[in-house]
Amino acid sequence: MLRALEIRDMLIIDRLDLSFQPGLNVLTGETGAGKSILLDSLGFVLGWRGRAELVRAGAKQGEVIAVFELAPGHAARAVLEEAGLPAGDELILRRVNTADGRKTGWINDRRASGEVLRRLSETLVELHGQHDDRGLLNPSGHRVILDAYAGVNTSGTRAAWAGRREARKALAAAEAALEAVRAEEDFLRHAVKELTDLAPEAGEEETLDTERRMMQAAERIREDISRAADALGYEGAEGAMSNALRWLEGASDKAEGRLDGAIAALTRAMAELDEASREVEGSISSLEFDPYRLENTEERLFALRGLARKHGVAPDELAELSQTLSARLDALDRGAEDIADLSRAVADADKAYDAAADILTEQRKSAAHRLDAAMAAELAPLKMERAVFRTEVVDGEPGPEGIDAVAFTVATNPGAPAGPLNKIASGGELSRFLLALKVCLSEERDQAVTMIFDEIDRGVGGATANAVGRRLKALADGGQVLVVTHSPQVAALGAHHWRVSKRVEDGATLSTVSSLAENEREEELARMLAGDTVTPEARAAARALMAG
Structure with missing residues (x-):
C-alpha cells in the first residue's frame, strides 16, 4: 500500500509531502487546482509513460519519491528478486527528471530502468478512470479478469500447451530432417555401399604405406644381401677360415704352443662369422614376398586415398564417415516409422490440450453467468437497472491459457444492441460500469494493490453518487483506495480527506495539498x-x- 508521496518541482508543485493511510482516501479541489498533477507525478515515479514536460518552470530538475509498504509474499517481491534488487517491508521508489528531459530511477537506492519500474507498478497500483486503458477497458485483459473471478487454475492447460508445442516441434524437426535426407538418398546409398565394400579401418593407411615401402625397398636390397650371404658362406669366408683352422690345428702339435692364440682367435672369429651368416640368411627370408601382395597393397592404399579425396576427409576418417553416413541412411529407412510415432504423439498432445482447454471453457462460461448476475445486482443501486452487462466467451486463438476470447459488452437501454464497454457507455455510465465490475471482483482483488479512481463519479449525483461512494468505501475495506472526486457524496465517505488548491507566489502559480x-x-x-x-x-x- 502507498504510504508516502514526495514531489519536488513537478509542473506547478514546488514541494509536497503526503502521507496516505489504509481505507478510502479522497482528494478534492477546484478544477485546475492540480489533482491530475498528483496522478501524473505518481505515474512518473512508477515508470508510466505520460507527459513529456514535467519539470517546473525555472527548476533544474523534478523529483518524485513514493514509499510503499510490502506485506510478506507481496507480488512486488518476486519482481525485485528477478531484477536483482533488495526487498524489505518498505519499498522506496525515486525518479528524477532533468530540465533537458533525462530520466533516472532508483529502487531502494539502486539504479533501475523505467521498464523495471513499470513491471513493479503492475503489482502496486491499479488506476481506473473514464479513460482507463490499463485496466477494465482494455479488452486484452478481460480474460484475466474473468479467470480471477472464476478462480480457475490454468497450470494444466499451460502444461498441455507446452507438451503440444514440443510434440509439434519434434514432428516438424523429424519431417525436415527426413526431407533433407531424402534429397540425398541416392548419394547416401552409393556412398555407404562404397564405404561398406571397402571397409576402411582407422590407422590402416599408415600400416599399408609402411608395408608397401618395405616391399619396394626389399626388391632393391635383396640382391646385395644375397651376395653378402654367398661371400660369408662355405664358398667364401667360411670355407677359407675352416681350411685355415684345420691347417693350424694340424701344425699345433709341433709348434710347442706358439699357435694356440691364433687358433683361439680364429675359433672365435668362426663363431662370429656363423652368427653373421644366420642374420643375413634371416634377412633374406624376411625380404621374400609375393609380388601379388605388393600389387594388392598398393591397390588398397590407392583406393583408400582416392575415396578420402572424394569425400574431402583424411583416410583415417573414412571409418567414422562410414558410420555417420550409415546412421543417416538408417534414419532415412526408419523415417516413415518415426514420423508415424511422432504424429501419434502430436495427436495425443492435441487431445490432452483440447480436454484441458474444454474444462477451462466450461469454467469460464459458468463464471461469466455468475458475473453477469452479480453485475445486474450492482447496477440497480447505481440507477442503471435497465442496462445489460454481458460477458462473452467465444472461440479464440489457441494458446497456453486456452482457446477462449473474453469480452465485456454492454447495452445501456432495452432493445439496444450490445457493444464493447468503452464504445457503448457514456462517460457517467462508463464510470458506474467500471465501479460495479470492481465491486464484483473485490473478493478476488489483491488487497495489497492500491486502487486509484480518477473522477470515476463524473456525471452522477444525488443518490447515485452516494451509491458510488458506498461502493468505493466497501472496496477500501481491508485495503487502500485513492479517489479524485468532485462529488461531495463520495468525499463525505472518505476515511481520509485531502484538499488540492492553488496559490500565487511571486507571480508563479503553485499547487498545494492539505490534509483536512x-x-x-x-x-x-x-x-x-x-x-x-x-x-x-x-x-x-x-x-x-x-x-x-
Missing part, C-alpha cells in the same frame, strides 16, 4: 455543494453527509 481535519472537511464539502459562496444551508448539508 473534521471541521475543515465540513467546510470543503460545503464548498463542493454550494460553490464559491458557502451558505449555512450548505454547511448543514455537509454535516448531514458526514453523519451518513
Whole structure:
C-alpha cells in the first residue's frame, strides 16, 4: 500500500509531502487546482509513460519519491528478486527528471530502468478512470479478469500447451530432417555401399604405406644381401677360415704352443662369422614376398586415398564417415516409422490440450453467468437497472491459457444492441460500469494493490453518487483506495480527506495539498455543494453527509 508521496518541482508543485493511510482516501479541489498533477507525478515515479514536460518552470530538475509498504509474499517481491534488487517491508521508489528531459530511477537506492519500474507498478497500483486503458477497458485483459473471478487454475492447460508445442516441434524437426535426407538418398546409398565394400579401418593407411615401402625397398636390397650371404658362406669366408683352422690345428702339435692364440682367435672369429651368416640368411627370408601382395597393397592404399579425396576427409576418417553416413541412411529407412510415432504423439498432445482447454471453457462460461448476475445486482443501486452487462466467451486463438476470447459488452437501454464497454457507455455510465465490475471482483482483488479512481463519479449525483461512494468505501475495506472526486457524496465517505488548491507566489502559480481535519472537511464539502459562496444551508448539508 502507498504510504508516502514526495514531489519536488513537478509542473506547478514546488514541494509536497503526503502521507496516505489504509481505507478510502479522497482528494478534492477546484478544477485546475492540480489533482491530475498528483496522478501524473505518481505515474512518473512508477515508470508510466505520460507527459513529456514535467519539470517546473525555472527548476533544474523534478523529483518524485513514493514509499510503499510490502506485506510478506507481496507480488512486488518476486519482481525485485528477478531484477536483482533488495526487498524489505518498505519499498522506496525515486525518479528524477532533468530540465533537458533525462530520466533516472532508483529502487531502494539502486539504479533501475523505467521498464523495471513499470513491471513493479503492475503489482502496486491499479488506476481506473473514464479513460482507463490499463485496466477494465482494455479488452486484452478481460480474460484475466474473468479467470480471477472464476478462480480457475490454468497450470494444466499451460502444461498441455507446452507438451503440444514440443510434440509439434519434434514432428516438424523429424519431417525436415527426413526431407533433407531424402534429397540425398541416392548419394547416401552409393556412398555407404562404397564405404561398406571397402571397409576402411582407422590407422590402416599408415600400416599399408609402411608395408608397401618395405616391399619396394626389399626388391632393391635383396640382391646385395644375397651376395653378402654367398661371400660369408662355405664358398667364401667360411670355407677359407675352416681350411685355415684345420691347417693350424694340424701344425699345433709341433709348434710347442706358439699357435694356440691364433687358433683361439680364429675359433672365435668362426663363431662370429656363423652368427653373421644366420642374420643375413634371416634377412633374406624376411625380404621374400609375393609380388601379388605388393600389387594388392598398393591397390588398397590407392583406393583408400582416392575415396578420402572424394569425400574431402583424411583416410583415417573414412571409418567414422562410414558410420555417420550409415546412421543417416538408417534414419532415412526408419523415417516413415518415426514420423508415424511422432504424429501419434502430436495427436495425443492435441487431445490432452483440447480436454484441458474444454474444462477451462466450461469454467469460464459458468463464471461469466455468475458475473453477469452479480453485475445486474450492482447496477440497480447505481440507477442503471435497465442496462445489460454481458460477458462473452467465444472461440479464440489457441494458446497456453486456452482457446477462449473474453469480452465485456454492454447495452445501456432495452432493445439496444450490445457493444464493447468503452464504445457503448457514456462517460457517467462508463464510470458506474467500471465501479460495479470492481465491486464484483473485490473478493478476488489483491488487497495489497492500491486502487486509484480518477473522477470515476463524473456525471452522477444525488443518490447515485452516494451509491458510488458506498461502493468505493466497501472496496477500501481491508485495503487502500485513492479517489479524485468532485462529488461531495463520495468525499463525505472518505476515511481520509485531502484538499488540492492553488496559490500565487511571486507571480508563479503553485499547487498545494492539505490534509483536512473534521471541521475543515465540513467546510470543503460545503464548498463542493454550494460553490464559491458557502451558505449555512450548505454547511448543514455537509454535516448531514458526514453523519451518513
